Amino acid sequence: MLDANATLAVYGPCMGKPRRILTVFGTRPEAIKLFPLVHALERDPRFVSRVCVSGQHRGMLDQVLAISGVTADHDLDLMQPDQTLDGLTAALLTGLGRVMDVEQPDWVVVQGDTATALAGALAAYYRRIPVAHVEAGLRSGDIHHPWPEEVNRKAIGAIAALHLAPTETAAAALLRENCDPARVHVTGNTVIDALHWITGRIAEEPGLASGLAELEQRFAGKRIVGVTSHRRESFGGGMTSIASAIRRIADRSDVAVIFPVHLNPNVRTVMHEALAGLENVALIEPLDYPHFARLLGIATLMLTDSGGVQEEAPALGKPVLVMRETTERPEGIAAGTARLVGTDADRIVSEVTRLLDDPAAYAAMARAHNPFGDGLNAGRIADLLASA
Numbered sequence: 001m002l003d004a005n006a007t008l009a010v011y012g013p014c015m016g017k018p019r020r021i022l023t024v025f026g027t028r029p030e031a032i033k034l035f036p037l038v039h040a041l042e043r044d045p046r047f048v049s050r051v052c053v054s055g056q057h058r059g060m061l062d063q064v065l066a067i068s069g070v071t072a073d074h075d076l077d078l079m080q081p082d083q084t085l086d087g088l089t090a091a092l093l094t095g096l097g098r099v100m101d102v103e104q105p106d107w108v109v110v111q112g113d114t115a116t117a118l119a120g121a122l123a124a125y126y127r128r129i130p131v132a133h134v135e136a137g138l139r140s141g142d143i144h145h146p147w148p149e150e151v152n153r154k155a156i157g158a159i160a161a162l163h164l165a166p167t168e169t170a171a172a173a174l175l176r177e178n179c180d181p182a183r184v185h186v187t188g189n190t191v192i193d194a195l196h197w198i199t200g201r202i203a204e205e206p207g208l209a210s211g212l213a214e215l216e217q218r219f220a221g222k223r224i225v226g227v228t229s230h231r232r233e234s235f236g237g238g239m240t241s242i243a244s245a246i247r248r249i250a251d252r253s254d255v256a257v258i259f260p261v262h263l264n265p266n267v268r269t270v271m272h273e274a275l276a277g278l279e280n281v282a283l284i285e286p287l288d289y290p291h292f293a294r295l296l297g298i299a300t301l302m303l304t305d306s307g308g309v310q311e312e313a314p315a316l317g318k319p320v321l322v323m324r325e326t327t328e329r330p331e332g333i334a335a336g337t338a339r340l341v342g343t344d345a346d347r348i349v350s351e352v353t354r355l356l357d358d359p360a361a362y363a364a365m366a367r368a369h370n371p372f373g374d375g376l377n378a379g380r381i382a383d384l385l386a387s388a
């Protein structure tokens, strides 16, 4: 394991010189959770902020770059259709390493548990550049759920010199793995900063989120079930089962499903085959962040396997049924806003039905909580990066 103190002694910046921070990301959720930090670093004279996007995602990443105004200094543009984990990771490792050789940063920042985050941390470690891990310490305890993210984040945890845990639960997991307590900090989750920022932008410019108006009119009077799904461990049987549950839910005349479909072909093919053309189902392209915030606002409930949505929903008091066997985000469950329902069609249908038909069950879940921080989380991370 990296000796963080030795690394800092060799690579730490001179006193008074701004720290060069290379922020590395490549997918939609990383971009959403890191744009508040990039904004904070850019306006802070203690830093020189550089951004490298891997392009692990393309369209879904570009949507976030466009709305947040973040410009990449480097764009590896790596995405391939239906990319494999090993092909992607190999390309990431060499591509990100080359950028680090050019940039010579004092710190590399990665977020979460994607292939880009893992390769970014590993390339930095190979150059003895200290790594700050945003959203550190999430653990499901099962290396196959979510797959491959549980191993990615554990490996990043073994490398990181600064662990920025979103919650006390995440910090406790890191301490159980013998991380140096002086290097583990509870910061909140920057997704809340992102949500506040986007809500503010929509308030200034309502047109940013008005593109769902036609669907809202088509489904007027119905209760909206918002759906997202993309987990690799659900490809095949899990996805088919989710699709069949949605079909049954959409049989109800008082319900409409709005489902922005992930661009992964393993999701799209199944969902389009099973659900295209149904009267009460809108299969739509991935929404940009303002429109997704609008969907969270108008939905009666969310049915999802997303990590980020499990964090946004409690802040908005929106019930979330999580189509996974386990979660690394127990806070939403503890707060009562989220419930694990797995991918079995009967279970999904019965849990959705319960929420739709039992006002007491619905009211018990539809309460806003703040387990992921106050929206000032990126500023805390910047302060830690300045003083580490």
Ligand code: UD1
Binding pocket: 027, 028, 029, 056, 057, 058, 059, 060, 061, 079, 080, 081, 082, 083, 085, 088, 113, 114, 115, 116, 148, 149, 230, 232, 263, 264, 265
């Ligand atoms: C990735 C992350 C996952 C994260 C998810 C967020 C890994 C291993 N997986 O999974 O942790 O939760 O992003 O969405 O890092 N595609 C496009 N355009 C895009 C994005 C994806 O066409 O903008 C298609 C491509 O065919 C691509 C495929 O989706 O090959 C899979 O993308 P990939 O990033 O490998 O996996 P995700 O399932 O998106």
Ligand code: UDP
Binding pocket: 028, 029, 032, 191, 228, 230, 260, 285, 286, 287, 288, 289, 292, 293, 305, 306, 307, 308, 309, 312
């Ligand atoms: N999101 C979005 N548009 C969509 C679906 C999701 O902007 O059509 C946002 C959502 O608000 C959350 C993030 O994307 O912040 C979650 O991304 P995803 O589910 O792809 O990844 P995960 O969080 O599971 O890693």
